Amino acid sequence: MSENLLEIKNIDVTFKTRHGILKAIxxxxxxxxxxxxxxxxxxxxxxxxxxxxxxxxxxxxxxxxSSGQIWYKGQRIxxxxxxxxxxxxxxxxxxxxxxxxxxxxxxxQLVETILTHMPITKYEAxxxxxxxxxxxxxxxxxxxxxxxxxxxxxxxxVVIALALAPEPALIIADEPTTALDVSVQxxxxxxxxxxxxxxxxxxxxxxxxMGVIAETTDRVGVLYAGRLAEIGDxxxxxxxxxxxxxxxxxxxxxxxxxxSFDKTLYQISGSMPKLDAMPCGxxxxxxxxxxxxxxxxxxxxxxxxRAACWLLDKEESLL
Amino acid sequence: MLIIILRRLGQSILVLFLxxxxxxxxxxxxxxxxxxxxxxxxxLAQRAALEEALGLxxxxxxxxxxxxxxxxxxxxxxxxRGALPVAELIASRLPATLELALTSALFAxxxxxxxxxxxxxxxxxxxxxxILSTSLIGVSLPTFLIGVLLIWLFAVELRWxxxxxxxxxxxxxxxxxxxxxxxxxxxxxxxSITLGLYQLTLIMRLTRSEMLEVLRQDYVRFAKALGxxxxxxxxxxxxxxxxxxxITIAGLQLGSIVAFAxxxxxxxxxxxxxxxxxxAVYFVDIPVMSAYLLLVGVLFVFINLLVDLLYLAIDPRLxxxxxxxxx
Amino acid sequence: MGKGDIMNRFxxxxxxxDFLRAPxxxxxxxxxxxxVLSAVFAQFIAPTNPFDPASLELMNxxxxxxxxxxxxxxxxxxxxxxxxxxxxxxxxxxxxxxLFVGLMAVTLAMVLGVMLGLIAGYVGGxxxxxxxxxxxxxxxxxxxxxxMLIFGVARGLLPPELRYEMAITVLIISIGLSEWVPFARTVxxxxxxxxxxxYIAAARLIGLNRWQIMIRHILPNVLGPVLVIAxxxxxxAIIAEATLSFLGVGAPRTEPSLGTLxxxxxxxxxxxxxxxxxxxxxxxxxxxxxVNLLGDWLRxxxxxxxx
Numbered sequence: 001m002s003e004n005l006l007e008i009k010n011i012d013v014t015f016k017t018r019h020g021i022l023k024a025i026x027x028x029x030x031x032x033x034x035x036x037x038x039x040x041x042x043x044x045x046x047x048x049x050x051x052x053x054x055x056x057x058x059x060x061x062x063x064x065x066s067s068g069q070i071w072y073k074g075q076r077i078x079x080x081x082x083x084x085x086x087x088x089x090x091x092x093x094x095x096x097x098x099x100x101x102x103x104x105x106x107x108x109q110l111v112e113t114i115l116t117h118m119p120i121t122k123y124e125a126x127x128x129x130x131x132x133x134x135x136x137x138x139x140x141x142x143x144x145x146x147x148x149x150x151x152x153x154x155x156x157x158v159v160i161a162l163a164l165a166p167e168p169a170l171i172i173a174d175e176p177t178t179a180l181d182v183s184v185q186x187x188x189x190x191x192x193x194x195x196x197x198x199x200x201x202x203x204x205x206x207x208x209x210m211g212v213i214a215e216t217t218d219r220v221g222v223l224y225a226g227r228l229a230e231i232g233d234x235x236x237x238x239x240x241x242x243x244x245x246x247x248x249x250x251x252x253x254x255x256x257x258x259x260s261f262d263k264t265l266y267q268i269s270g271s272m273p274k275l276d277a278m279p280c281g282x283x284x285x286x287x288x289x290x291x292x293x294x295x296x297x298x299x300x301x302x303x304x305x306r307a308a309c310w311l312l313d314k315e316e317s318l319l
Numbered sequence: 320m321l322i323i324i325l326r327r328l329g330q331s332i333l334v335l336f337l338x339x340x341x342x343x344x345x346x347x348x349x350x351x352x353x354x355x356x357x358x359x360x361x362x363l364a365q366r367a368a369l370e371e372a373l374g375l376x377x378x379x380x381x382x383x384x385x386x387x388x389x390x391x392x393x394x395x396x397x398x399x400r401g402a403l404p405v406a407e408l409i410a411s412r413l414p415a416t417l418e419l420a421l422t423s424a425l426f427a428x429x430x431x432x433x434x435x436x437x438x439x440x441x442x443x444x445x446x447x448x449x450i451l452s453t454s455l456i457g458v459s460l461p462t463f464l465i466g467v468l469l470i471w472l473f474a475v476e477l478r479w480x481x482x483x484x485x486x487x488x489x490x491x492x493x494x495x496x497x498x499x500x501x502x503x504x505x506x507x508x509x510x511s512i513t514l515g516l517y518q519l520t521l522i523m524r525l526t527r528s529e530m531l532e533v534l535r536q537d538y539v540r541f542a543k544a545l546g547x548x549x550x551x552x553x554x555x556x557x558x559x560x561x562x563x564x565x566i567t568i569a570g571l572q573l574g575s576i577v578a579f580a581x582x583x584x585x586x587x588x589x590x591x592x593x594x595x596x597x598x599a600v601y602f603v604d605i606p607v608m609s610a611y612l613l614l615v616g617v618l619f620v621f622i623n624l625l626v627d628l629l630y631l632a633i634d635p636r637l638x639x640x641x642x643x644x645x646x
Numbered sequence: 647m648g649k650g651d652i653m654n655r656f657x658x659x660x661x662x663x664d665f666l667r668a669p670x671x672x673x674x675x676x677x678x679x680x681x682v683l684s685a686v687f688a689q690f691i692a693p694t695n696p697f698d699p700a701s702l703e704l705m706n707x708x709x710x711x712x713x714x715x716x717x718x719x720x721x722x723x724x725x726x727x728x729x730x731x732x733x734x735x736x737x738x739x740x741x742x743x744x745l746f747v748g749l750m751a752v753t754l755a756m757v758l759g760v761m762l763g764l765i766a767g768y769v770g771g772x773x774x775x776x777x778x779x780x781x782x783x784x785x786x787x788x789x790x791x792x793x794m795l796i797f798g799v800a801r802g803l804l805p806p807e808l809r810y811e812m813a814i815t816v817l818i819i820s821i822g823l824s825e826w827v828p829f830a831r832t833v834x835x836x837x838x839x840x841x842x843x844x845y846i847a848a849a850r851l852i853g854l855n856r857w858q859i860m861i862r863h864i865l866p867n868v869l870g871p872v873l874v875i876a877x878x879x880x881x882x883a884i885i886a887e888a889t890l891s892f893l894g895v896g897a898p899r900t901e902p903s904l905g906t907l908x909x910x911x912x913x914x915x916x917x918x919x920x921x922x923x924x925x926x927x928x929x930x931x932x933x934x935x936x937v938n939l940l941g942d943w944l945r946x947x948x949x950x951x952x953x
Contacts, residue, residue, distance in 0.1 A: 056544055060535075061443075086546020093544075098537040101556050103563070112555065113545050159541070166546060334783060349802035459938035461885040463892045463905075464930060467912055471923065475915050482916070578791040585893050586912070597893050600798040608798050619786050 004071075005202050006032040006055070006089075006170055011068030011078075013047075013054050013226075015275075022275040024050045024063060026226045029302070032170065037196065037203045039217030039234065041210065041249070043272050046223040048206040052172040055204075056091055057081025073169075087117040090168040094175040096155035100147035106133075106158050107143035110165055117166040132161040136191060153184035157191065164195060170202045177212065189216050210253045214238055222246050225272055225283040227299075230307040243307040244288045282310070324628065331624045336387075338616030343386045346396075346609035395610035398599075405610045409592055414494045415485060416584070416591030420576050422507055423515035428569060431519045432562075435526025439534065440553060450523075457520035462579050466513035466586035473509060481506050483588040514583040518576060522569050529561045536560075563630070570626035574619045671943040677936035681929075685741040692735035693723075697901050702730045708914075711921050725921040727910055733921065736907060737929050743903040744933070747818055748884040752876055754822030755883075759829025760872065764860045766830065767837025774834075781827045789824040793886055796820035797895055810898060817896050821886045825879050832875060836868035877941040884937060888930055904930045 013025035025047045032038050040048045053059045055070060057078070070078040077084050093099045101109060110129035111122065118125070130140035136157040147155060156176060163171055173192060177185040193216055196203050205217055213220050213234060221231040222243065230243040241247045248268035270287040273279055279286050285295040294310045303312040377385075389395070395405035434454075438447040457465075474482035486502030488495040497503030533539060534557055542552050581593035588594070592611065599607035684691060696702075711725040711733075724733040766777040784792060797820040801809055804816075840846065841864065849859050890896035891905030899906060904926045911923025 058540060058543060082546075085544055090546075091541070091544035093537050093541055095537060099541045101538045101542070101560065103559050104556075112551070113547065116545075116547055116551065162541075162545060334786075337783065345799055345802075349799050455939065455942070456935065459881070459935045460931065461889050461892075461934060463889055464908070464927060464934070467908060467923065467927060470912070471915060471920070475920075574786070575788040578788040581791075581794070582889055582893065597794070597895065600794060600801070600895050603798070603802050605802060608795075608802075612795060615787075615791070623786060 004031045005034045005073065006030075006204075007071040008051075008055070009069045009071065011054060011070065012066045013050050013059060013063055014066040015063045017062070017276075019276050023278075024226050024275060025054065027301070028068075028223075028226075028228050030221055030228065030231070032202050032204060034169075035197075035200045035202055036218045037193070037205055037216060039213040039220035040204060040206045040223060041208060041213050041220055042223035043208060045272065045275075047226040048208075048223050049174050050226075051223070052091060052174050052204065052206055054078075055081075055172060056085055056089060058091075086113065086168065087166040088168055089170045089172065090163040090166065091172045092156075092159055092163050092174065092176050095179045096152055096159050097179070099159050100155060102147055105144050105146055106150075107145075110143075110162060113162055113165050128165070129161075132165050133158070135164075135195065136161045152180050153188065156180060156184075156188050160188075160192065160195070164199075164201075167199075168201065170204070171196065172204045172206070174206045175208070176205075178207070178209070185212075192216075210238075210249060222249070225278065226275065227283055228302060228308060229284070230309075231302065232306050242312060243284075243309045244290050244311070245284050246307070282308075323631065327624060327627055331620050334620050335617060338620070339387050339390065339613060340383065342390075342609045342613040342616070343383050345612065346386065346605060347382060349605055390610075390613060395613075396606040398604055398607050405606050408595060408607065409610060409614065410493070412590055412592045412595050414496065415589060416577075416580055416593055418497060419507065419510055419514060419583070419589060419591060420573075420580055422511040423518065424573055424576055426511050427515035427518035427522055431522025431569075432526050432565065434519075435523040435565075436530060436553075436558070436561075438523070439527045439530035442531065451527075454520040454523055457516050458524075462513060462517060462582045463586050465516055466509070466583055469509050469513055470586070480509050482509075485590060510583050510587045510589055513586065514576060514579055517579065518569075518572055521572060522565065525568055526561060526565050529564055530557060533557045533560045567626050567630050570622060570629065574622045577615060577618060670939055674936040674940040674943070677932055678940060681741060681933050681936070682745060684738055685745050688735075688738040688742050692732075692738045694732045694735045696731045696736040696739050699900065704730050708919055710919075711925075724925045725919075727907070727922050728914065728919075733907075733925055736902060737904065737926055740897075740902055740904045740907055740926065741929065741933070743814070743897050743901065744884055744887055744905075744930075747814065747821065747887045747897075747903070748880055750818045751821035751825065751883040751887070752880045754818065755825035755879055756829055756872065756876055758822070759826035760833050760865070760869075762826065763830035763833030764837055764864060764868075767834035768841055768856065768860050768864065770838075777830065778834075781830055784824075785827055789882070790886055790889060792824035793820040793890065794893075794895070796823050797890065801895075813896070813898050814901075817887060817890060821883050821890075824886070825882060828875050828879065829872060832871050833868050836871070837864055840864050840867050874941075874945050877937075877944055881934070881937040881941050885934055888934075904933075 008028060008030040011025060011028050012023060015022045015024060028047070028051065030038075030051070040051060042048050050059065050063075054065050055077075057065075058081075059065060065078055068078070069076055072084060072088065100106065107126070107129055110132060111125045114120070114125040114128050115122065118128075120128075126143075130143055133140045133143060138154060138157055138161070142150075147158070150158065160176075171192075176192065177188050180188060189212065192203065192205075195201070205212070207213060217234045219232060220234045220237055222229045222237070222245065224245050230237060230241065230246045237246060238250060241250050245268070248266070251266040252268060254265060268287055273283060273286075279296075281297045282288070282295040282300055285291045288295065290311055292310055294313075298310070300308040300310050300313070302308050303310075306312065393406045395409075397403060398405050398408060434450055438450055441447045470482045473480045481502070484506060485497045486504075486506035487500040488497050488503055489499045497507055539552060539556055542556050547555075577593075580591060581597050583589065584591045584593035585597055592614075595607060596611045598604070599611065689695075707726055707728050707730045709720070709722055709726040711723065712721060713725075722732045722734065724737070726732055727736065762777050766774040797816055800812075800816045800820065804812060837860075846859060846863060849863050854863075887896060887903060888905035888908075891903045892909045893905075894909065897903035897906050899910070902910070907926035908923060908930065911919075911926060914922050
């Protein structure tokens with residue numbers, strides 16, 4: 001078993017508002033292994049981006065990491081996230097159009113990042129920057145160009161080059177392809193996969209697209225209303241989902257094989273609850289067709305290392 | 320790029336002619352130049368002769384062009400009060416206003432940007448909130464009230480600073496300056512603060528809101544995520560992007576300093592063109608009024624043009640988009 | 647839907663709750679209310695009529711506040727000015743002028759601006775172009791300068807005898823004419839949006855003419871943001887009036903507004919009659935600050951927050 005690179009233990013991310021304290025992330029525990037690609041999937045507002053922000057200490061006030069711990073390579077990092085940003089853990093944002101400073105050339109931004117983390121000369125940094133651009137498929141001669149002269153897909157490549165420049169061990173990719181054309185999406189994902197396999201970099205891939213999860217990730221975690229619903233091997237979860245929400249997600253993914261042409265698209269009824277109107281017990285129970293009495297009152301934790309569902313508990317006890 | 324500059328230049332010249340037109344119309348039709356120059360007792364024949372001599376019977380457009388032509392040669396006629404050439408009057412008082420305007424603008428810019436950045440970075444802090452609350456007062460109060468209260472505090476009660484005039488001035492050729500004497504500099508303090516306070520609060524609030532906006536941008540978060548230090552993030556990424564709109568708007572505000580100078584000069588009896596203008600309004604001295612209007616118009620058009628061009632120079636995106644016809 | 651309903655809805659609204667919870671807004675509102683009421687009922691509150699030259703006694707001049715005058719023995723709450731005017735009464739009546747001019751100027755600016763905005767937005771074409779160009783040109787100059795200019799021109803056009811009588815009217819016109827642009831621009835924008843909507847097409851089909859459509863149908867729907875602009879413009883108008891009066895080109899000496907009083911006060915600062923300056927100055931300070939804060943708060947709350 002590969003050692004755990006990153007371990008998130010029981011974190012809470014809370015927001016203080018006029019209506020009281022809201023929990024954007026509730027008692028979340030996750031781990032990421034060396035060299036693996038972990039997917040984080042869920043609807044908008046489920047807490048996926050917040051998890052990434054929590055790891056790097058980038059949560060904007062009035063939100064804060066109010067409890068729990070985050071461990072990286074055996075050290076606690078939640079108290080001092082600045083120490084690991086860039087050269088240990090890096091992040092890619094969703095919209096490449098706004099990820100780059102419009103007033104600075106991409107070469108400058110690359111060199112600046114490299115020099116921040118490596119004690120080398122400017123000349124060497126420029127060389128590295130050129131090589132970095134080449135690796136992501138951009139002509140190194142464009143090193144002095146401004147961001148607005150690139151298309152969306154190319155810009156995202158620059159962003160990837162920037163994220164990889166300080167040679168981190170873990171990259172958090174927050175919906176890296178959502179803002180791109182479908183044809184470009186595949187390219188970017190392939191690029192990401194290839195570069196990380198080559199270097200042994202782990203990735204946390206945040207997305208709402210089940211297709212991306214299926215194509216790219218080794219393991220996947222499903223988030224619902226700020227809580228972890230299910231986690232496990234991607235193949236396993238897609239073919240044999242245990243949590244009713246995951247079942248619904250998998251079932252509602254449109255398929256293009258002939259057998260499903262005349263079937264209506266499945267939909268999970270209802271919608272994800274708002275943070276200030278969370279139901280008691282399991283967050284999903286009002287929409288769940290398998291709901292038990294226990295679900296209405298007790299919040300389930302992850303059972304059998306797989307899903308946060310009292311059904312599993314029943315199964316276990318029946319065995 | 321040249322096309323863009325030429326286009327802007329053309330627009331400016333058009334507006335200039337319009338301003339000159341209004342100035343001319345005021346000069347010609349408001350008040351009666353003949354009455355003012357001749358008095359009540361003149362006979363009809365004398366009036367007619369003067370009208371002819373002044374060219375008042377020529378075609379209107381001819382009079383307009385004459386007016387503009389003379390204006391370009393700095394001939395604005397004579398003031399109704401005292402019959403001095405308006406051009407001389409204005410020229411002698413211009414240095415006073417310009418020095419005041421410059422000092423105020425510098426004061427407002429420097430402190431405005433500094434406090435703006437501080438209150439943005441230290442958002443929610445005690446000092447930051449204190450500065451913000453005090454700034455509200457700066458924006459709400461009329462300029463003259465600030466001036467008067469400053470005089471009361473510093474000149475009457477504390478007796479630290481003079482309450483009117485420029486102090487001793489040194490003549491350098493055509494220019495008179497108050498920068499080179501102690502009393503000159505002391506006299507400059509209260510008026511500059513009065514004139515600059517409104518601009519300062521404006522620039523501070525603008526810088527702050529721009530900076531806050533910029534700090535929320537993804538490229539700033541990205542820079543942080545990449546491990547750049549706070550200082551690098553603030554000064555290399557946030558600040559340049561903040562300053563671009565700040566400079567443009569602050570530049571436009573520079574023009575209004577000229578307008579508010581009228582009030583400040585009035586409060587402090589500062590012998591500048593502003594005081595000249597307000598006296599002209601009071602005594603209905605038309606030539607001075609219309610000349611001042613023309614000068615101020617030229618100034619504003621010039622400033623607007625300069626700021627537009629500056630913006631083009633700083634923001635690389637604008638250069639290309641204008642070329643592609645999106646501008 | 648009766649009056650009681652509307653009242654209940656208002657008392658229940660977010661707006662009212664925000665208002666009650668913002669101490670700044672509450673205090674500002676109270677200050678404005680007190681000042682407005684004092685001005686409206688000035689005749690009943692003020693001990694003397696400061697505008698009536700017959701009631702003035704020169705001997706009363708320069709009396710400090712709450713002290714007996716050494717010649718006449720009269721006591722004045724806030725002292726007297728150089729002409730024997732009771733300062734308290736003068737401030738009340740001066741407030742009245744300030745508020746009156748402010749209100750009238752805003753109304754003028756609003757009516758003019760809304761009309762031009764409607765026309766520009768609805769009719770479009772060269773008329774729209776013309777109005778907007780004018781607006782652009784006017785906006786490159788500070789409104790106080792425009793007001794001074796209009797004032798100067800108006801004075802020049804009037805024969806000397808009328809200049810004193812018409813001072814207030816000219817004041818209102820010059821301030822009003824300098825502030826129409828924000829109204830026009832906003833209304834024009836909303837009009838351009840509204841005129842594409844179906845109920846306007848329907849109105850056209852019925853055969854209503856332009857004016858009927860603009861005034862009866864479009865106008866009610868674009869008035870929303872006008873209120874906020876009006877509040878801000880009101881604050882600006884009050885400051886403009888005070889400034890022009892202070893400069894000597896506003897309310898005259900015999901019917902002084904707060905600005906005029908301050909001008910007089912400044913002359914006597916060094917000779918020790920501090921009250922002539924201070925009390926009108928403080929009143930103006932309170933008024934300007936309160937109206938501005940209220941306007942600021944109003945603008946912030948009425949703006950749909952996207953955050």
